[in-house]
Amino acid sequence: MNSSSIHPLIQAVDGADSGASLLAAVEALAAARLEASIPTLIAVLGYNNPGAAVAAVDGLVALGEPAVRPLLDKLDGYNYGARAWAVRALAGIGDPRGLDILVDALQSDFAMSVRRAAARGLGTLHWHRLSPEELEPSQGQALDALLQGTQDPEWIVRYAAVVGLQGLAAALPETQSQRLTEIQIQLQTLAQEDEHLTVQARTWLAQQQLQIATN
Amino acid sequence: MSAMNSDALSHLAEPDNPQAGGHLTPAQAIANLQGQDLGLRVYAAWWLGRFRVSLPEAIDQLIIALEDEADQTGAGGYPLRRNAARALGKLGDCRAVPALIQALSCSDFYVREAVAQALEMLGDAASIPPLMALLQNQIPGTLPAPEPPHLEQPFDAILEALGTLKATEAAPLIHPFLNHEVPRVRFSAARSLYQLAPTEAAAQSFGDQLIQELNNDDLQLRRAVLADLGAIGYLPAAEAIAQTLAENSLKLIALKGLLEKQLQGSTPPQLSKAAIQVMDLMDELL
Known part of the structure; x- marks a missing residue:
């Protein structure tokens, strides 16, 4: 998949109107394994939807190092739940900056x-x-x-x-x-x-x- | 909050005002249990169990609390008796068994549930006949659960206790519960029959029924089955537990049950291949 075909996947996450559609959209976005998905995956950590957050963490861990700086930059602004998921993502990625x-x-x-x-x-x-x-x-x-x-x-x-x-x-x-x-x-x-x-x-x-x- | 609602909540094990016990000592808790303040009495009963205060006076007073009439909710529940039963289960003193058996005839569904669980923990075979009687609804004066589906008896707790107590004579009574309308009760029947099965092959069929339920559409039921499989330590479930759609915390607790069952058969620090495989699965879920 190239980066232009990721926009519909991001829009599907932004436009999800139920827990189930959000989960499906996040899983699809995570599976694309494209760095352009990082900001959206990080945003999902704050949605208070555990299933979607697990999928987003998996996606961020799979992307690895490029996700570390954006995760760290946003950390102070996270609510508690999002911060906990970010910790999980950083633990999975294993970059010493975490x-x-x-x-x-x-x-x-x-x-x-x-x-x-x-x-x-x-x-x-x-x-x-x-x-x-x-x-x-x-x-x-x-x-x-x-x-x-x-x-x-x-x-x-x-x-x-x-x-x-x-x-x-x-x-x-x-x-x-x-x-x-x-x-x-x-x-x-x-x-x-x-x-x-x-x-x-x-x-x-x-x-x-x-x-x-x-x- | 209506009386009905507070009754529904008050069967939860942990009291909602823990600050009341910040400075409790065993002596103070035993004194509070005999005092006038109902809130302090209910809390003291919980506290004695939580902090494993197995002093003879604690056991004596908890046994007396099993017949308390002062603390009754609008809906007819007995919160102090429930907490006293739970504490007696944790404290491991079989002196409590006759009083607990007596309390199986309490009108309050949640007292009977707590008592069945306590008798399971105490492990005294004397509780088997009265538990079998309760399972068959043969004890007069008991009221059903206050919430839907208004079960007549805490069947899941009774079934699990009979399994743990190795009550093989109860197996024919337990079998029909495999078809009970309430899934949780069906699981408890399978779990119990697993423990009572005469052969490993027979046990396996019940363990495998539980594994099937890890795919149940209802998350609450998947969580319940995880707990059941952990409780019986059914090793063939290890991989399926790791794959279940549920919180890792609950999967880890279930796998801990499997692991500790495995470890029973080995001499520390030796580890069987199966034990190592379970730990590998656990490591992946951390």
Whole structure:
């Protein structure tokens, strides 16, 4: 599809007169995978329609990096719901420019689904896009937030923080063995002490997979 | 708000004025439960369950609250009794079983629902015969639910309790509920029969019926089936759960149920292939 044929798709989103027609229009627009759709997909995040928002997030994640700057630029103007969806999009895209937003969301968002998505996103950031000087402090920020996330009152956020820590551990450069040790110590504690068996089990899996990776 | 509406809302587990309990201690909550202020009494009953205060005095006072007459809504509901029953279920003291069985004959539908759930949690086989009697509508003096479809009994809670209690003798009574007009009740029957099935093959047919309902057009019902599949930990449902059109939060809770069922059979920190597959699905939903 070329960019001229996207206008009807955008108009279909703007003109949708029911939840079902909006969802169908957003799905069609997201499937087009064109950068020209980004402003409309971002606008949908604020429509208070969860189905359409999920489709818009999927579309933005598929578009990846070009969506990051527009998402960040609009962030301050978002209402709470839109901001939560934007966090999910940034977590899915994995661009390190979203780091501060993800750290902030994991530490202080009141919705557990947002903290959960942020924790997962912090483990899958594309660190190779950072310069060596930026890498160390940025990973330190992610590490602190994830370690704190393993103390979250909600089991699913702790689970996601374990997944995030596993991802971060695998991405640490060899010069950061101190941080790897910090992660391993925290995983060992969770493996024995978390009150939810599911969180313990995910921790065992993280330990096993990190072991395989380092051997 | 009309009496009818407040009655409909007051069966919800969490009270709407949590600030009233900001500084409660176990002793204060037990004292409040015996006090004059009805709002504080209802809240204290909830609080004792929420914070797992299983002191003998707490159990004693909650048992007494199961027969309270002071707190009655315009529509005839007993909010204090409902909260007391829920708390007794959470506190795990089987001393409460005889009083709870007695409360199965309460006129208030939501008290009976809370009691059936509490008896399920306490796991005492003595509750099986009275639950079977209630399922057959053989206990006099019970009023139907105040809202449509005005079910005579909290069938879903009773069916689920009988399944959890391994009441195989109840299976013939449960079968007809697979065709009940209310979908939620049908699901509970399938869930219960899954747990009571004599063979794995027989169990599977009930588990598979639940999987089919993950495609139900009604989001509320898809959510209910997710909870049912999580509760029985039916492993073959894992992929279908992950694909269901519903909130990721609910799918994750259902998959947690499957995972923990899997983990029961293994020695930590060993993980079966199936357990790892369930976690892979969960990771994708975060």
